[in-house]
Amino acid sequence: MKSFLLLTLFFIFIIITFSSSNSFEDESYSEKLIIQPFSKSQILFNFQFNFEVHHLNKYHDFGFFPNVIAKLMQNHNVFQFKLSLTQGRIKFEECSSIPPITAPPGAELYATFHNQNLIQEKWKFFVNELSGIFCASLNFMDETSTTSIKNFPFENFMATNNTIRSQNSRYSALHREGVCTENLTPWIKLLPCRNVHGLATLLNSEKIYDVDYHSLSVSSVDFKEKMSLSASLVFILNPQKILSQPNWSFSKLFERKLMDSSCSLAKESLVELYLPNYQSEEIKIKPEPTKIINDLNSQSLYLYDLKKSEFPFDLSVKFPSNSENILSEKFPLKTDRITKNLNGIFGVIQTTIENVSPNDLKFIYFEYLPWFIRPFIHTFNISFSNSESNLNMNFNLNLNQNQEFFEIIQMIPNTEYSNPFTIEMQINLPKQTVVTLSYEFEKSFLHFTEYPPDPNHGFEIPSALITLKSTEIHSQKDQQNSSFLFKENLRIYTEGLLIPLPVPDFSMPYNVIAISSTLFALFFGSMMQILFKRQKENQNQNQNQKENENENQKENQNQNEKENQNQNQNQNQNQNQNQKENQKENQKENQKENQKENQNENQNENQNQKKIKRKSKSK
Amino acid sequence: MRKRLIAIILICISAILVFPIAWKMMEIYRASFPNSEIKKFKEILNSTSNSNLNQFIWNPKIRLIFLNLEKNNNWNPTTNEALKTEVMNIIDQKHLKNESKIKYELSFHYLDSKTDSKLDSKITEELLNNKDENIDDILNDITKNYIDSENNNSSFPGVYTLYILNSKSFNSNSKTDFFAIGKYRHCWFYLTKDIPQIISNTKIFIQMIELIFATDKFMDIPNYIKKSTNYHLLFTLLVQNTEKEQQIKWDFAQYKRLYFEPILDVLSNFADFSIESQIKYYPKIASNLIYKKNEKSLIHPNHLSQLFKPGEWTLETFEKNETIISFLLYIPDKGDQPLSIDTKEKVDTSYIIPGFGGVVFYNSENELNELNQKNEENQLNQENQLNQENQLNQLNLLQYPLLHNQMNLFIQQIRILLGLVSLENFPLFHSSNQQAFLFYKDDLTFSQLELDSFLYSRLEYNMVTAKESLVSFSNVVDEVKNMIVSDEMTSFVKNSLESIFQCENQIKFGNYFQAYNHSKNALRQSEKALFYPSILSSLYFSNENQWAIYASYFLPVVFMLFRIVRSQYKIYHQKKNSNQSN
Incomplete structure (x- = not known):
């Protein structure tokens, strides 16, 4: 009996211990650093931190999977999302390897919800919470700058076919959003070992934000029975610019090395260094890699397993003198996006995409404009031109026309103060062909409160997105002569645009206040004058009247005296004047008489002289 | 003069017409409420x-039940009128004292195995055999099946029973001189000294009921956490350092099921509870906060905030309007163990932080050392080595029942934070009456009286x-x-x-x-x-702001208008005087 009881207790104990949802064993975390040459002198660093959790106990008991992200997705019914915060732009025409993750400058957020119920409200709360978690101003991603996108390729390691849920998607981009350490700090807090152990110890914010290009991203997928999170940091730097030499090491680039150990919570902790094959024999690498794999598309992979490595770990690469990354691969597409014919009200946006490869390319072009940029759809023009084959075709947008070269996937016209204009189309671009998309637009006149503090700077228009879908190789010879990079679902972003909108006279409120104050002052001033000043004058006059009367009397007396005096004076003056006049007349008469006498004398003299002369002559 | 009059008339008209219209236009909508x-x-x-x-009045119902299991004894104290009047006097005094806030309803009952055939023989046998651990449940069954069903009362809050057990029915060796407080809404004692004992114990019983209702008087319970109808309990395992290949984790789901869910199920009648757990590693804690004393590592309670800076952790999103209580299980660094909290009164491994929750330290090195000691004492063979590895794994995984003590500490912290007073802490039971009290309770659950x-x-x-x-x-x-x-x-x-x-x-x-x-x-x-x-x-735009803006605009004008009116009055007065003098 007792032994039976003991056995049953023992079995119950085992059942309890094994039936307990040991959710922690279903969690995994791994970290990886990929270092690859990017262009002639630039190197790309890609830090990847991946979380995966299975059989979550209704998202209540978390191990090291960030509960903030899990709860965020659960509360707002989000199936998957991707957030990126980027500074800089990748020039694909100059790069010679495929970047693992691409993002447009500024902030980009894409999310798909499980169902369509109250999507707009869920998006709003989701964006605001995300904004608080990552200290980014994502709250500007409201309904006026948010659209839906049908084809958005997801790089999460558990990504699935995205077209299933595309109707529940939301996409928004803020071209102007800045990135700094206050975004990196909460991102690092998601990591279980933080920046104390593991690869995250290399993340020196001072060095990271001093590079040519850096992009921080977080993406997550929720399949209900399992969930994944991928946090990645990509940055591109030029060792020549930073260190004045091509040789680099962790301690020189980041001023840090991996000191103690790898992150003990990580399932695997790897460093992958890619170098071109031709240089690999001459390059000195320390420490010795765990494994070397050659012949990987003309590159060699040097793999380091930090779980088995010695510490401190400081990877250093020394190149031979006069070496540079001469990689023969090129990108098949060149893109260009400009605005032209800009005046106060109208303008033209033109996007040029050139296929420089010998293969046909199929890609999806996605673009969206804020509501205050109103495009004229009837002016939409797509032209294909090929100098070699003399191909030159122009198309207008006609939804019913099934084109061989392009197909409209979706087009959403803009609504004022509501949704932006969106166009998504698939383009089949033959080899060596240029496609130009252009359309005219009209600028809206916004309410004066809707302008940012620097309105004359203009409004940023997000980058257009080109997603590579497939390539069709025509001839192997052409392919071998110059190899072109291709990766399905690679996202290529064009430049963003800066469009100045017509700006009102912001001094008008001041002018209105000044005019109204002036009118007010004039009104009340005149009222004052009528009521107060005139009255005051009258009072003064009444008070002074009496005084004036007295004064007048006095004045009159004085005047009379004066008059008498004046009269006397006048008489004397008159007498004097008469005397003077008489004297003057006498003088004048005397003068006249004298003059006459003188004249007579002169005449007499002249006559005498004449007589003398005559006499002399006669003699 | 004429112009002046016209101007004054215009101002008066505008004042009469414009201001009421403007006032009406700026009227604010205020819906009526009671x-x-x-x-x-x-x-x-x-x-x-x-x-x-x-202003409401509590109406507790008190039942005194005399349970007579003696075959040959017919003594029924409930027929004793003197006893009844004494008990009623106690209650009347209480009524006077409480200013009619608590009004007791008293009833007397008598249960006899001879007259009452419903009393099961098994029950009487068990009672007579005096198995202490079962008496509480037996009396509860009696209350449910016999008393409540007869009177259509139910065992709900407000109905309390005092059982008086005739001790002569029981073995003389058993201990019977105590007042027992059960898990349910009843108490009992064994009648050894006749009627005075009944009166004194009834007094104690009524005092206890009074204390249960008089919630603001019996004890100073500080409000550590804001009282709410929604609580969110967040349990965090905080690991200072995980060494190479040693991943310290915990299987919280199991602990939640065994320790917290039973309690929260009971408390769900009072508030909505949700419970969550997480693990955080490598908190940033300054090394100078921990100091050594008598070969022990200590930390001052004021420095505990270093461990749980919410801004550092992004602990919660605070989306819902609920009170969040956080509980931390902190595993210090190896070099700092064993770590304790140095309060003024004592050194302890647990502490309650007002407004936040509770902290418990788990010094895992102690467990390891004990393990090693055990294995040193025993001879190590293959089986023992395997056991040692399993036990080490268990230590790293913190599986049940490793954290039994810590979980119990958390439960006690939940009690204190929510304001759930344990009956033993009532001052009534610490008085110097030499009356012994016996509490029937389970560590993990609450009694009905609590x-x-x-x-x-x-x-x-x-x-x-x-x-x-x-x-x-x-x-x-x-x-x-x-x-x-x-x-x-x-x-x-x-x-x-x-x-x-x-x-x-x-x-x-x-x-x-x-x-x-x-x-x-x-x-x-x-x-x-x-x-x-x-x-x-x-x-945002308060009346003071409005006055500040408009006063600078209109005040000089009003002042001038006032001066005009005053001067106008003076002129009128002078004219009048001059006319009179003429």
Whole structure:
């Protein structure tokens, strides 16, 4: 009996211990650093931190999977999302390897919800919470700058076919959003070992934000029975610019090395260094890699397993003198996006995409404009031109026309103060062909409160997105002569645009206040004058009247005296004047008489002289 | 003169016409709500110094049951009139003392195995055999099956029973000289000294009931956490350092099922609870905070905030309107173990942080050392080595029952934070009466009496807070004249008042659980009204701001107008005087 009881207790104990949802064993975390040459002198660093959790106990008991992200997705019914915060732009025409993750400058957020119920409200709360978690101003991603996108390729390691849920998607981009350490700090807090152990110890914010290009991203997928999170940091730097030499090491680039150990919570902790094959024999690498794999598309992979490595770990690469990354691969597409014919009200946006490869390319072009940029759809023009084959075709947008070269996937016209204009189309671009998309637009006149503090700077228009879908190789010879990079679902972003909108006279409120104050002052001033000043004058006059009367009397007396005096004076003056006049007349008469006498004398003299002369002559 | 008159007339016309129109256009919408009823609460608040807003009366029902299991003894003390009058006197004195806030209803019952054939022979046998651990449950069965079914009463809060067991029925060796407080709503004692013992124990029983109802008097329970109807418990395992290949984790789901869910199921009658767990590694803690004393590592409680800076962790999103209580299980670094908290009175490994929750330290090195010691003592063979590895794994995984003590500490912290008083802490039971008290309780659960005490205190708190919230709301509406009072706000106020009314009604009939639900609703609705988001927006442009802006515009003009009128009056007065003199 007792032994039976003991056995049953023992079995119950085992059942309890094994039936307990040991959710922690279903969690995994791994970290990886990929270092690859990017262009002639630039190197790309890609830090990847991946979380995966299975059989979550209704998202209540978390191990090291960030509960903030899990709860965020659960509360707002989000199936998957991707957030990126980027500074800089990748020039694909100059790069010679495929970047693992691409993002447009500024902030980009894409999310798909499980169902369509109250999507707009869920998006709003989701964006605001995300904004608080990552200290980014994502709250500007409201309904006026948010659209839906049908084809958005997801790089999460558990990504699935995205077209299933595309109707529940939301996409928004803020071209102007800045990135700094206050975004990196909460991102690092998601990591279980933080920046104390593991690869995250290399993340020196001072060095990271001093590079040519850096992009921080977080993406997550929720399949209900399992969930994944991928946090990645990509940055591109030029060792020549930073260190004045091509040789680099962790301690020189980041001023840090991996000191103690790898992150003990990580399932695997790897460093992958890619170098071109031709240089690999001459390059000195320390420490010795765990494994070397050659012949990987003309590159060699040097793999380091930090779980088995010695510490401190400081990877250093020394190149031979006069070496540079001469990689023969090129990108098949060149893109260009400009605005032209800009005046106060109208303008033209033109996007040029050139296929420089010998293969046909199929890609999806996605673009969206804020509501205050109103495009004229009837002016939409797509032209294909090929100098070699003399191909030159122009198309207008006609939804019913099934084109061989392009197909409209979706087009959403803009609504004022509501949704932006969106166009998504698939383009089949033959080899060596240029496609130009252009359309005219009209600028809206916004309410004066809707302008940012620097309105004359203009409004940023997000980058257009080109997603590579497939390539069709025509001839192997052409392919071998110059190899072109291709990766399905690679996202290529064009430049963003800066469009100045017509700006009102912001001094008008001041002018209105000044005019109204002036009118007010004039009104009340005149009222004052009528009521107060005139009255005051009258009072003064009444008070002074009496005084004036007295004064007048006095004045009159004085005047009379004066008059008498004046009269006397006048008489004397008159007498004097008469005397003077008489004297003057006498003088004048005397003068006249004298003059006459003188004249007579002169005449007499002249006559005498004449007589003398005559006499002399006669003699 | 003529122009002056015209100007004055124009100003008067504009004042008469324009200002009323402008005033009407700037009128703010204020929906009507029952302010008169709220004013009654205001008057009570202003009049009484204790600001006792609760005017309802508790009606506990007390039953004295004499259980006679002796075959040959027919003594029935319930027929003793002197006893009855003595007991009634005790109750009358209590009524006078409590100022009619608690009105007891007393009834006497007699149960006899001879006359009452319903008493099962098994029960009488068990009672006679005096198995202490079963008596509590047996008496509960008797209450449920025989007493309550007869009188159509139910074992709900407000109905309390005192069993008087005739000790002569029991073995003389057994210990019977104590007053027992059971897990259920009853107490009992063994009658050894006749009627005076009955009276003294009845007094103690009634005092205990009084203390359960008089929730603000019996003990100073500090409010560590804001009282709420929604709680979110967050358990965090905080690991200072994980060494190479040693991943310290915990299987919290198991602990939750075994320790917390039973408690929270019971407490779900009082509030909504949700529970979550997480693990955090490598918290940044300054090394100079930990100091050594007598070969022990210590930390001052003021420095515990270093461990749980919310901004550092992004602990919660704070989306919902619930009170969050955080519990930390901290595993210090190896070099700092064993780590304790140095309070003034003692050194301990657990501490309650007001406004936050609780902290418990787990010094895992102690467990390891004990393991190693055991294995050193025993001879190591292959089996023992395997066991040692398994045990080490168990230590890293922190599986059940490794954290049994820590989980119990968390449960006690939950009790203290929620304000659930353990009966043993009542001062009544620490008096020097030389009366021995025996408590029947389980470590992990609560007794009915404790829950009743919690219920009454929360009920009172909810009602008082709801009324105070409504009074505050009414004051805000009266003070801020330009505040918009929307229909939604008034609907919250009306719902809250309705719930208060319903609650007071249910208390009259003794339906305390229904009353508690109404009080919960009353509190939630009143807080929704008081914390309505639009109230803040109207306070942005307050009357003071408006006066400050418009005064600089209009004040000089008004001053000038006043001067004009005064001077005009003076002229008129002078003219009058001059005319009179003429």
